[in-house]
Amino acid sequence: MSAQFRRADGARVLADLNALRAFGRYKTGVHRPTFSEAHRQSLSWLAERLPDAQLTPTIDGIGNVLGTSAKPGPKLLAGSHLESQNHAGWLDGPLGVIYALEAARVLNPDPSIPGAVEVASWCDEEGHFGSFLGSRSYVGQVSEADIDAARDRSSPRSMREALTEMGLAGRPRLQAERGRHIGYLEAHIEQGDTLEHSELKIGIVTSIVGIWQYRIVFAGEQNHAGTTRMAVRKDAGLALARFCVAIDARFPAACGPRTVWTTGRITLDPGAPSIIPGRAEMLFQIRDDDPAVIARLEQLLHALADADSASGSCQIAVERIRTGAPAMMDAAFQDTIEAASRDLAGGRSLRMPSGAGHDAQVLATIMPAGMLFVPSIGGVSHHWTENTADADIVTGADVFVETCRRLLADAASIIPQAG
Amino acid sequence: MSAQFRRADGARVLADLNALRAFGRYKTGVHRPTFSEAHRQSLSWLAERLPDAQLTPTIDGIGNVLGTSAKPGPKLLAGSHLESQNHAGWLDGPLGVIYALEAARVLNPDPSIPGAVEVASWCDEEGHFGSFLGSRSYVGQVSEADIDAARDRSSPRSMREALTEMGLAGRPRLQAERGRHIGYLEAHIEQGDTLEHSELKIGIVTSIVGIWQYRIVFAGEQNHAGTTRMAVRKDAGLALARFCVAIDARFPAACGPRTVWTTGRITLDPGAPSIIPGRAEMLFQIRDDDPAVIARLEQLLHALADADSASGSCQIAVERIRTGAPAMMDAAFQDTIEAASRDLAGGRSLRMPSGAGHDAQVLATIMPAGMLFVPSIGGVSHHWTENTADADIVTGADVFVETCRRLLADAASIIPQAG
Structure with a gap:
């Protein structure tokens, strides 16, 4: 041979x-x-x-x-x-x-x-x-x-x-x-x-692996960064930061052995240093070769968004924009x-x-x-x-x-x- | 009269x-x-x-x-x-x-x-x-x-x-x-x-009030969002999100009665959905009419950055880019x-x-x-x-x-x- x-x-x-x-x-x-x-x-x-x-x-x-x-x-x-x-x-x-x-x-x-x-x-x-x-x-x-x-x-x-x-x-x-x-x-x-x-x-x-991609939008209230008291703010950027940290805390217990997830882009609107962002958006991606794992994580993503929308000052919408079969x-x-x-x-x-x-x-x-x-x-x-x-x-x-x-x-x- | x-x-x-x-x-x-x-x-x-x-x-x-x-x-x-x-x-x-x-x-x-x-x-x-x-x-x-x-x-x-x-x-x-x-x-x-x-x-x-503005830069490691295991990532965007949440938790105990602070802009580099951000930047602003309050908060900002740099996977640099006297x-x-x-x-x-x-x-x-x-x-x-x-x-x-x-x-x- x-x-x-x-x-x-x-x-x-x-x-x-x-x-x-x-x-x-x-x-x-x-x-x-x-x-x-x-x-x-x-x-x-x-x-x-x-x-x-x-x-x-x-x-x-x-x-x-x-x-x-x-x-x-x-x-x-x-x-x-x-x-x-x-x-x-x-x-x-x-x-x-x-x-x-x-x-x-x-x-x-x-x-x-x-x-x-x-x-x-x-x-x-x-x-x-x-x-x-x-x-x-x-x-x-x-x-x-x-x-x-x-x-x-x-x-x-x-x-x-x-x-x-x-x-x-x-x-x-x-x-x-x-x-x-x-x-x-x-x-x-x-x-x-x-x-x-x-x-x-x-x-x-x-x-x-398949790639599932999500657009996650945080709707708060745009306002002046000098005159709006902390207590009444609806800061979409802060809501986004909290959401990223929550994903990082909750995903490991629900993911598969090789699952990866990434927030690759964050946009605050209007993105000016003196304006409280009224809207924020993140592009979020999950990759795995097991659709069952993805389904579980997607469910968790929606649950986190619903909980934060109910308890926090901003509304969070999760939209799947790419579905990749492995x-x-x-x-x-x-x-x-x-x-x-x-x-x-x-x-x-x-x-x-x-x-x-x-x-x-x-x-x-x-x-x-x-x-x-x-x-x-x-x-x-x-x-x-x-x-x-x-x-x-x-x-x-x-x-x-x-x-x-x-x-x-x-x-x-x-x-x-x-x- | x-x-x-x-x-x-x-x-x-x-x-x-x-x-x-x-x-x-x-x-x-x-x-x-x-x-x-x-x-x-x-x-x-x-x-x-x-x-x-x-x-x-x-x-x-x-x-x-x-x-x-x-x-x-x-x-x-x-x-x-x-x-x-x-x-x-x-x-x-x-x-x-x-x-x-x-x-x-x-x-x-x-x-x-x-x-x-x-x-x-x-x-x-x-x-x-x-x-x-x-x-x-x-x-x-x-x-x-x-x-x-x-x-x-x-x-x-x-x-x-x-x-x-x-x-x-x-x-x-x-x-x-x-x-x-x-x-x-x-x-x-x-x-x-x-x-x-x-x-x-x-x-x-x-x-x-005076406006103090900061550029806060997070240096991690840019990498592929599909092939880099979660355990070895140095995700600058996630470090930024954690920092925003830490500010939100720690500032209230150190601020004055009318202090306000705002993250108005966030940039992830390179900002692509399939790339782990190797660098992230936020514009952060504090307003107060008491310079002593500002000095205390600025010290806290540096302490948070130093602690995260020492314990986390990214290096955080805080730079004051605007100093406003009231x-x-x-x-x-x-x-x-x-x-x-x-x-x-x-x-x-x-x-x-x-x-x-x-x-x-x-x-x-x-x-x-x-x-x-x-x-x-x-x-x-x-x-x-x-x-x-x-x-x-x-x-x-x-x-x-x-x-x-x-x-x-x-x-x-x-x-x-x-x-």
Whole structure:
């Protein structure tokens, strides 16, 4: 069996990741928002590399890059994304794209390997214009009206204007060809510290947690900060602060072992130093892979709001604005990653859910999907200091290439080869 | 004595206030920010009314309107402001200007009254471009460099650009002529509910409280809201919420009887729903007329911050960004308002500090100053629903006119008449 292993060219993987890092470099990370000049350069760079893997590149009308193979046999789709969060890390996205490119370069030209890896870079996974627009377009979930409505979250630019600036306006959008792929494989940095803390090298993703998001609005009474006695105030900002502290006190007894919750944004209205806020709003998010846990926490959230509304000076309204079903990863993909880890990472792997969203959850709606993680130093994510040790990047690449080989071999043994 | 009383023309006062309300009308209030078209119209309107009071109008290079009198005898300066907070009340500012105009109309043409009331509308008391820029310019506290640096808080417009649009660029700025005025009198709505609750009609301001303002910064660690376990988070937003709740718990035992404190603005950085805030900031304000109380509360603020920094996951820094000394109102002015209230408001007056800042605190740095309040319905302020009963407006105008008459008479009895 060991004679069949295929390994990555570790130096080539690291060189490619560093080449991408140059597009929009920011300190040790990158600033490469969707449809920025740096993003455009990274897409062109990838398209130019794909022929090395005997793939024909296409950049489609929503900024997806896809490399397709004419090789007979099963096709495995693999990839991730190339844009970044603002002033964020160099590996979040590119790692998965370069692993896919490397697997394609190693496996596709080899006539002893049945079938091919096809490489994808999904546009805007990071959500500058929407939510997984590129992968959702590929699986048929994005309409032209959705694109008409999409706007850059940090500039007044519309998505249509951005597509025109990128030279992509009017291009057709690629759609998944049903039955073409045996599945989708994506690698990513863990973005947490579980692997590092346990001295493990590979995370085998069991599920991608759902994200439930809430807008919580506190209605008090706007008034003058100098003339309104403390006793008669209806301070919406203070009510919000109390609510955050109450969540922090009550959620731990009701949550699951890996539930996380976050208040990411707070707005006081009108937000002036001399005015008691009459209205306050917070964006609140809960993530878990167990809908029963979410249901319990959502009930608690409403109970806290009702109790505070009844006893306090402000009215609190909880509105769910995003409901995310968790996505389960394919069991055979998990087993294959585990087997490859046993052979090429000393078995130092762990099955774990993904707390972050990934394009794999979108692809999982139309084909079997799997994901593997490599360790993140200090668990840092969405910050320019995000990093992974070079040795861990190379180990991950070896496991990824070998997982692709096994998935193709397994498929070839049961699927009649075409062409 | 009663034969000498002068009363306001109540219908004229109400008509004038309603005329001003038409400039920038918003629901039952006004939206008349500094140097808006509505503001420009209100300044012109006032300048056109001043000759009715035998005053010569000037609109100066910072947007102050001043009516000066050639009448011999003592001069009393009186006024307030005409711009409003955004979408705010119709009386906050205009009441004091129209009272001053009415006193001047009643007293100046009357040859039996010694001296005259001079009317001022101070620009930007509401702080759209700075802090009391108009009155501070008049007393010599604003440099050309200050104006160069001033910017609109709710638009990208500089103060220079705004002055040019208003047709005021290049005009000289009026400066107080030392010794010209026996003092400054200003009327204002109370902006609180003390008078209404006590069924009183006139507030006699004893002092204008100082405002101490703080920027409190919470430094945690920015991270991914899906992948970072609750146990290892350093959530700056949660630390801020806890701090607000701690202030609310600890301040009441350390404050004075009329101290107020307010968190008017909260910012989480980066402020995205899927990112744990690594930094949070709040603008915090304390008002009192006793510096000893402020010193005690400031010490408590630092103690809370130090304790939380030592025990919690975030570092908290407290920075004082504004120090406001309280301004004492002149004792003789207070006595005169009280005497006039006894005769024209049935004695239903109360001595009280002002929790809000007013131009009177600036004028008080160069001349005796006094202020009187009329009731605010429900204590509402800085909101378009702010209001005062018509009868209370008229009572206030009577007391104001009579206070002016007595102040001029008292001054004439001890000052040799000029001219």
